[in-house]
Amino acid sequence: MHGFSSGSEEQVFAFAGIATAVLDGRGAVVRCSDAAAELLGRTAAEVRGRPITALLAEGCRSAEHHFGLPASGRAKLRHRAGGSVEVAFRVLQTEAASESLVLVAPTQRVTDWEQGASVLRALLSQDRVGIGMHDVDLTLLWTNISSEMFDGVTLSPGSRLTDVLTQADAAVVEAALRHVLETGEPLICQNLHLWLPRDRERPLAVSLSAFRVEDIHGAPSGVVTMVTDTPEQQRARQRRSVLHDAADRIGRSLDVRRSAQDLLDVLIPDFADMGWVELAEAVLNGDEPPRILGGGELHLRRAAMASPYGPDAALLQLGEPVPRLPFTVELGEVQSGRPVLLEPEKVSLVLGDSAHQRLFLPEGGHSGVWAPLFARGLILGSVTVWRTEQPNPFEPDDADLMGEVASRAALNVDNARRYTRERRVALTLQQRLLPSATTDTAAAKTAGVYLPAGGGAGIGGDWYDVISLPSFRVALVAGDVVGHGLNAAAAMGSLRTAVRTLADLEFDPSELLSHLDDLVQQLSDGTDAESLIGATCLYAVYDPVSRLCTVAGAGHPPPVVIGPEGTTEVLRLSPGPPLGVGGMPFEATTVELAPGSLVALYTNGLIERGDGDVDAGLRRLSESLAASYDPDCPLNETGRALLAGFEDTPPRDDVALLLARIRAVPEQSVAHWEFAADPAAVAEARQAVTRQLTAWDLDEAAFATELIVSELITNAVRYAGGPVGLRLIREDALVCEVTDPSNTQPRLRRARLTDEGGRGLFLVAQLSSRWGSRYGQTGKTIWAEQPLIPNTVDLAALI
Template identity: 60%
Template structure:
């Protein structure tokens, strides 16, 4: 009967750890398993035929000396061959016929592990928030607490017995489990989303691990599915907050902020949402501080409906003002910055049970809502209202807290956008006031100026243009761009424009004017903060309608474009000098002859900038567009607006200024020119020539004053400058008389004393003309005097 029995080498790993022995009625060992040999280090030949009590290091509780070891079993210490005790848990089973007993024993720690595993499994079977499946090596279900779809038994995660052989894992889930089975790498918390195998669960997370191997082959895989309803809500709330902060935080347009906010909340948070804004907010002003009911001074600024459904007609429509409402505790709570849960009864109470008002604020199927204020710096900028119509779950306090937090983020964005709008409006208004009228009509040219401010997110820059009438019907055209943005750049632009006008009045040539302007900018730089240096580009051009020539110079500015009457275009080749404020380098003059009807375009770089930085292509685009738009029969203002519209709907990142001038020429019949020797007697000849010319122009009524002006200026030229002396009359919107001499001496106006015999010449000229002045050329100077064609009466007595 002796000899060992084969163990469970080919069985499961659990049963392989259980040692067995067969005992007779006197407790003698009849058979001894191989597991028992490994546990105690004793072979079957050593144990079989001997009493089993010799294997115990001490007598187990309940054992007798002369009969069977135990009635059931327990815990004991066995003696290893080495003499060391082995702690085991054993059990004795009666065999039939009752002449033999089967003793099962295993290390106590292993038995404890088995018991804990059994408890864990039993606990899993009773869970309704944790589902599990035990799969074999072929991913067939061998144990689960998830009912099959066909059984329809109990709740979703109600414990049921699994059906061996039922294949459950499919798709992405099966691929994940197979990966765990093959690699042995556990899977922790992978979100699967909605799955038909765990019905009515919005989302579950999968964790899986491989079970032990037998002879190198994995036994299977255990999959745990956690019901993450709470985690879903937390993740949803965090995602909604993140989406809100990301989407509305980068906009500086009030209306766009609230529209994005409404779109974010639907359908993620509700089925219908609207945002009301205080009337003052979109224009950048602060809303009034209100408490209680009455006129709220708000309007509906943005709405959103789930599924792109049309906005219900019975609700307050976008753009409509909010009606007066009675005072209530709920209204005051919102005005104090708190979110409030809504239903039809609450709204009816707030609105004094006025059914006509209730219909404006409650959707027909709305069963639950939340109302939260846009509250910032103690001001109620507006409010957000969200309703659920199709979504079944009512809002709770957590939802109210979430909307309050979203409203707080939105309020900061709305307030930032409001304050930006106010500052931008102020700067833009200042800049528009500093610019000349957009359209002008001068004898030298028809002009039109346009200014396009930068778009959202970009501050107003210092772009400007100007048209400065000069004597003798000449016209100065100016365009410039101050570096930097905001109010500082606008103020600098105003100072530069004033400086250009002052220097232009001195009738300096373009190079000399830019040189003086550059000195002025350097002085401004020395006076300002070193961290905010002053810099600008400028193009200054002077068109003379008498000669048809335009002379210009550039301080780092893009070249102008000319559109000829025949439609051809030309980019004027002007060498750009350094930007204003750099100093140390000269400016250069360029000249171009312009036929009457030609259009000269001056602009800033914001008009030609391209995303790729290729300014040359921008200039070509400008030239082609001007050739198409500046036809002879089209007004320059209309052409300029059409050109600006071609920039596209996207708001420009930089300001753009455009000045168009359709040049004219003074007809030859409206000019007369003479040259005389430096002889006092020639003054009479000059007066005679002027009188005859005025008679030819039907301006005899101007002969007296004009002859007097010519006589005084001619006499001064002969006396102080020498000859030859040039005389020119120009008829346009006024009558201009010019005397040219070779001297560069500056004439001075002074009031002569009554005893002086002379010194009254320029004084008389100043009194008889509307304005007078002096300009210098390369050879001498020209003194000019301008009179209106309809002269005012002259009090000769006042001239004495």
């Protein structure tokens, strides 16, 4: 037939030794091959017509049957000489349903085939053993070598060695393979350094073995090659792997200790069995390390340790200071920025004391490397690794590799150190800019909580503030500057200072935000990206006498209020634009708050999560406030409970939270009168004040208060007209307020000796602890505050 070549049965490995027989539907032998008859010691004519079961010496070991016979299995056939022949067989269904084909082979031969196939599969599955089959012309017929082996070398059927090696190296290898073909002598583990045309910098170090393949007649039909790594190549590959891991894993963190641990994770367990990193105490705090040369106190602490075999309690532990060390040549090398090899005997000799030795010598450690963390001319610390289980000692090129990896890690440690310093400065700045965490006034008791983004990894421009205003009023503020770092913290400081200054002028919340918006536009000069400031703010003023709270917002989330009975309400405000936009007005909303209400001001980091649903965040906050509401619970504990959800997942943005428990001034502590613009009103006012102070048991404050009231009402009657309002408020201080319809700003001046007037406000300022004025929709109010323990004032000296 065309397309087929002739040859003996023995030449075809897959069919050698296989006997066949055809059975009818009853299992009788219809015909069989000569090999099948020879297994039984009979002729084919003697076998034909006999049932297959009559030829069996024992039953078949199989559970599946086909045409009354097992489909496959093992059996013993009766030999004509009286013995038995153990065989393996398989029954196949032919196209004629009444006939079956039985394949039979001696069990030992089948076992040999199976074991050979298993060995071949195991060999071919090794990713560091390359196998190739070449014909007599050394053309590649088959290989398992892939691009992942041997530095990317790839071979394909039909190629030759000249396709991947230089002409000179290919000629050397082919000459060795031809010698194997011609002589039959195997080539065993010949070390070669082969140069690849695409890589002229370093050779490929491999070990080559080769064996001749022969046909059934003993003629050479090809050669099989086996290529493995040499120890040199394995070390080179390990070094490249360490450098690759260092490039991939070192530098992912800006935490000093985490950076030290990343360095050890690269080196252990592939390069060494255990190790540790020691950093200068100054580096751990974010500062530059001192320049120390020689032995003695090195001011180092153990910052990281790693071992796959568990901790060694005898070694210096994490956080512990490194004890004094004597000066040695090795220490001098490390302090000069060079890695050194360590021998346990020499280390023991230098350290002397056995207890001291166990701090630095791990059990079983036979070879070590000590390398400095050297960056910008500074020794930030050092890294030490030991081999305890790996038998090969470190070599000089291992120390060089260690130095290269440590140098890369030192840069990252230095970056983390500088980040730690900047973060510490920003955090200190922000903490200094934030007010006291808790305040306690007649208007409200407050507590503030601040949580940096990422659990402390970033410092931003979120802030809160509590500002005491005259007449026992209080201003509650929450703000958020866009961005993080020193720029955001500094911008936050500027805005907080501006808010306090504007609050002292007692502007209405909407007017205050308008002035703050102008300031942000001035600060954002637009010359560069860093000068641009984006911010939001919420400003609320609460009056404990009227129990009214006036709130205005600039792009800020609204406050949440819990009433004394536990009901939760989100104050819906007229939204205003963020600060710095300009051209849009801010509107104030006034609500009445019941004493005992809890008001929460916050920044958007508290309600914005990954889903970006602000309304859902407001609902979560309201539900959390309602669940944690307890009138007897300290506000700082309530604040910590609200932020407890960030313990496992730190917020992506800063969170500032201000809680205020509202109070009210009792009605019996407030007295109010109104007078006409008549000089006689001065005497009436003095008499009313005297009676009220007597009723409050404040007779000792009557004299000073009468003088204050006389001067303020006299000025109102003389310069502003009527009606003139007078109000006294008693709390931890005594406040006197005089209201008139004029918008003229009162000014304090020192009168000359010849002046007949001009001393009124000067007397008011001397008799009170503080005074001032504020404007309403119509007119102004001048107020003066006195401590309830009166000051001793020399009136003669004032006059």
